[in-house]
Amino acid sequence: MSAIRLTLKEQPGVPLETEVLSPDALADLAHDEIRSLPVQLGKRRRRLDDFFEIEGERSDEIEVHGDLSLLKWIGRGMSRGRLTIHGNVGMHLGAYMTGGSIEVHGDAGDWVGAEMGDGLISVHGNAGGQIGAAYRGSPTGMRGGTIVIDGSTGLEVGMRMKKGTIVIGDTAKDFAGLQMKGGNIVLLAGAELRTGAWMIRGTIISLKPIAMLPTFRLARSYNPEFLRLYARFLSGLGITLPCAADEGRYDLYSGDVSVPGKGEIFVWQPAEAAASR
Amino acid sequence: MGGKVSCTLGEVKNRADFVLYWGGNPAECHPRHFTKYALMPKGRFVPRGRKDRTMVLVDIRETKSVKAADIFLQIRPGKDFEALSILRALVKGQHVDEKQVAETGLTLEQLTDLVDRMKRAKFGVMFFGMGLSMTRGKHMNSASILTLAAELNAYTKFVAMPMRGHGNVTGADVVMRWTTGYPFGVNFSRGYPRYNPGEFSTVDLLVRGDVDAALILGADPGATMPQPAIDHLARIPTVVLDPKVTHTSRLARVHITTAVTGISAPGTGYRMDEIPLPLRPALRSPYPTDEDVVRRIHQAVAEKPDWMAAGGQTTTTQI
Numbered sequence: 161m162s163a164i165r166l167t168l169k170e171q172p173g174v175p176l177e178t179e180v181l182s183p184d185a186l187a188d189l190a191h192d193e194i195r196s197l198p199v200q201l202g203k204r205r206r207r208l209d210d211f212f213e214i215e216g217e218r219s220d221e222i223e224v225h226g227d228l229s230l231l232k233w234i235g236r237g238m239s240r241g242r243l244t245i246h247g248n249v250g251m252h253l254g255a256y257m258t259g260g261s262i263e264v265h266g267d268a269g270d271w272v273g274a275e276m277g278d279g280l281i282s283v284h285g286n287a288g289g290q291i292g293a294a295y296r297g298s299p300t301g302m303r304g305g306t307i308v309i310d311g312s313t314g315l316e317v318g319m320r321m322k323k324g325t326i327v328i329g330d331t332a333k334d335f336a337g338l339q340m341k342g343g344n345i346v347l348l349a350g351a352e353l354r355t356g357a358w359m360i361r362g363t364i365i366s367l368k369p370i371a372m373l374p375t376f377r378l379a380r381s382y383n384p385e386f387l388r389l390y391a392r393f394l395s396g397l398g399i400t401l402p403c404a405a406d407e408g409r410y411d412l413y414s415g416d417v418s419v420p421g422k423g424e425i426f427v428w429q430p431a432e433a434a435a436s437r
Numbered sequence: 438m439g440g441k442v443s444c445t446l447g448e449v450k451n452r453a454d455f456v457l458y459w460g461g462n463p464a465e466c467h468p469r470h471f472t473k474y475a476l477m478p479k480g481r482f483v484p485r486g487r488k489d490r491t492m493v494l495v496d497i498r499e500t501k502s503v504k505a506a507d508i509f510l511q512i513r514p515g516k517d518f519e520a521l522s523i524l525r526a527l528v529k530g531q532h533v534d535e536k537q538v539a540e541t542g543l544t545l546e547q548l549t550d551l552v553d554r555m556k557r558a559k560f561g562v563m564f565f566g567m568g569l570s571m572t573r574g575k576h577m578n579s580a581s582i583l584t585l586a587a588e589l590n591a592y593t594k595f596v597a598m599p600m601r602g603h604g605n606v607t608g609a610d611v612v613m614r615w616t617t618g619y620p621f622g623v624n625f626s627r628g629y630p631r632y633n634p635g636e637f638s639t640v641d642l643l644v645r646g647d648v649d650a651a652l653i654l655g656a657d658p659g660a661t662m663p664q665p666a667i668d669h670l671a672r673i674p675t676v677v678l679d680p681k682v683t684h685t686s687r688l689a690r691v692h693i694t695t696a697v698t699g700i701s702a703p704g705t706g707y708r709m710d711e712i713p714l715p716l717r718p719a720l721r722s723p724y725p726t727d728e729d730v731v732r733r734i735h736q737a738v739a740e741k742p743d744w745m746a747a748g749g750q751t752t753t754t755q756i
Contacts (some may be wrong), residue, residue, distance in 0.1 A: 175647050179629075202649075203626040230647075251636060270635065289635070296633060335577060354518060354574070375535035376520045399743065420527035 161288035164194065164216040168226025168247075172211060173200045175250065179233040183220035183241025183260055189221055191217040220260075229269065235262050238279070251288070254281045257305070269315065273307045275300070276324070282308040282397075289314025289333065292326050302326070302343065308397055318345045321362070327399055337364045340423060346394065346401070348420070359416045359423030364402070367428045376425060383409050442586050444562070444596045446473075446710045451480035452594075455558030457493045459582060460517060461566020461600045470600075471505055475564070482559070491554060495520075496568060510551070518574045520548070521581040527552045527590055556592045563597040570599065576634070601709040604655060605698075608707035643669045651675045652734075654727060655698075659684030678727050680706030686714040693730055696722035704728070 164186055177200040180186070186194055195209040195216060208214065212224075220241030228234065229248040236252065239259040249401045251269035254262045258277040263284075270288035273281045274295060292302035295315055302321040312330035319338040325346070328336075332351040340362035347355075350368030357373060365387070383405050391401035402408060408430040416425055449456075450690075456475050463470045471477055476487055483489035494506035497514045512520055520541040526533050527548060538545045555561055563586055570579045579599070586597035601607050610620040619621050619632035622639075634640055639658070642648050643666035650673055658669050660683065667688070675689040686692040696702035701722030703712045 174649055200627065269649070334574065338577070354577075357518070357577070373522060374519050374533065374540060375526050376529075377532075377534070377537075416522065417531040418522040418529075420526065420529060420531050 162216055162219060163221035163242075163244075164214070164219050165195075165223045166208075166215075166225070167213040168211060168224070168228060168231075169213050170211050171227065172201055175230045175232055176201050176206075177232050178208070179236040180208060181222065181224060181231075181234045181243070182238040183222055183238060183243060184238050186221040186222060187241060188218065189254045209391075216275050227266075229267070232269075235260075237386065238262075247377075248285070248326060253283075254279070257281075267311070271295075272309070273305065275302065276305045276307075277303050278305040280306045280308075282310075284310045286311030286330070287313045289316050290319060291317045292321050293317070293319035293323065294321075300341065306397065308399070312349075317351075318343065318362075321345075325394075327394070337362065337423070337425075340364070346391070346399070348399070356413075356416060356423055356425050358419055358421070359425075360419055360421040361423055362426065363424045363426065365410075365426045365428075367402070370425075371425060372413055372425070373416065375418045376413040377417070379412045379414045381409050381411050381429070384412070387426070400429075402428060440587060441583050442590060442596050443598055443710065444707065445712055447474075448560075449562050449596075449710075450474045450478050452482050452560040453480075453562045454491075455491050455555060455561035457495065457555075457561070457563045458506075458600075459495045459563060460497075460568025460570070460572070461564060462496070462500040462568075463564070463600065464505060465500065466566070466602065467600055470564075475562070476505060481710075483694065492560070493551065493554070498571055508551070510543055510547060513540070515573050516541040517569050517572065517578050518581055521578070521585055523548055524552060525581070525585050525588060528556070528585070528592075531609070538599040557587055558593055560595060560596075561586075561589065561595040563595070564600050565597065566600045567602075585741055600708060605706050607703065607709055608713075609655075611707050611711050611713075613699055627754050640666055643667075646672075649673055653677045653679075653685055653689070653729070655679070657683040657685050659686075659688055678730055680724070693725050694723045695727045696728055698727065702726040702728075 171244050175269045180197040195214055197208040198205050201206055223244045224275050225246045226245045229250050231250045233252045234249055235243050235254040235257055237256040242417055243262045245264045248266040249264055252271045253268050257279045259279045261280040263282050267283050267285035268283045268287040270289045271290045272287050273292045278356050291313055292307050294301035298396055300322050301319055302324045304324045306325045308327045310329040313328050315333045316334050316338050317332045317336040318340055321343045322341045322406040323343045325344045327346040330349045332347055334353045335357055336351045337345050337356045339358040341360050342362045345364045347366040350366050350370045353371055355370050356364050356371055387403045391403045410426040410428055413425040476492055479486040493507045493508045494502055495512055497509045497512055503509045523533050523538060535545045563582055563745035565582050583597050586595045614620045617630035622632055622634040622637040624631045624637040640662055646669050651670055671688040676691040677686040677689040678693050678695050679686050680695055680697040698704045699716040701718050701720045703718050704716045706716050708715050
């Protein structure tokens, strides 16, 4: 069973909603059925083959090539299979997904993995805001799974998330972990302002110093035991989290007292910096 | 989350004994606000008018409104969210360090005093302007003042209200809300309303270039929106309905002159507290009203073949 390969042949003039690009929708279809799947261009319904060259059939492995930055909802609600994207991709990638994996060799838009239940999304470029977030008016964001962004991200990463892991390789903009209810956000290169605002529970780990809100309090400075276990889990994703006592320690800030919440923000202090304080 | 706890300006006039303005300059931007509703008038439960009310102004600089205030709190620019977070913590009796307060440009004493006054008030109202809602943090700044108002209701009656401007913006929000369930940023392309500010809100759509036509009604985005948005409006077919020549109408493909609502056309305007007020025209106009033009455009569009019946929908894989 070889992968279904799609190549974008025509750039849409306005955003194209392609929630059919998911292994769940394509896995049992013959070539002709895939070609005739509906996509939404603005207010009009078009066929998938109006925009894509399609090779292959009946597979839950999908490869998509081209600049897809105007394509929304790719991998929506997928529960199995593999989706690989070579190029940039638009908003709502992997929203509501419950399984399988998505890999993007390029940049992604806003709302990556919004309200996802399980699965793995890795983006090798930058991504927009609201990663793993809750949609407006919805009480709960990401409920499980893992999102790894190698580059930087926009606002409100992990807004209202409840469970799962988000790893950001470069800086995240304001409001990372806004109203978090649980789960973990790992910021390998820190974040801009207001990290952890309105946090109820959950854990944010930053390896770079970050500006703290006045409603967070330094609770203690130590090397928590659970981080060693967590580092082992992250090493499976190719991410190293320092946790040895001789390398440094973590400052634990608790808050946000304005809620009042029991969230935790761990900020890594390498040994030299810890000694000079 | 708090939602919006609101009331009418009539209630403010008759009941409010604590009035706070945050990030606004009502003396110059809403000149009749003090005298008609919020500060000066004698009300049923505030019989001595101004003497019965406490007015607090929070802003980043001294404006003309300072003279009208009992207490002026000068906050450091861009620290509104932090200050509101501290207030929320103090309201709940949480401990906040003096040192942590310093970054807002205010002292812990000032904020504790403010919280005490808020809790002592019988009916408090917070008005917030663009100094809060349009600076860094944007919707979260507004959300934090609305949440503060909601949470203060555990102690006393408290409401929060945005200071709206620009004609009938409140009306647009209210009508969208009772027709679709959402106030703005609504997308109808699939035949049903979908709401996602940031994705479907006008500025974002225009800046990203996601739309290929625009109909502008009762607004002048060419004067207020960021340059990339204006450039996109000039690129696409833009149709403007406006009584006068505006920045937008100059770059539009089509400008239809309409009668001025409230002067030569009847209609309904919504006051900033969402009270609909009928507008009776005093003059006659040779131009059609906005409503008339939109109705005629709609009729012409309705005569075209129905794309929805021809399979406009694709909801096969929707959850």
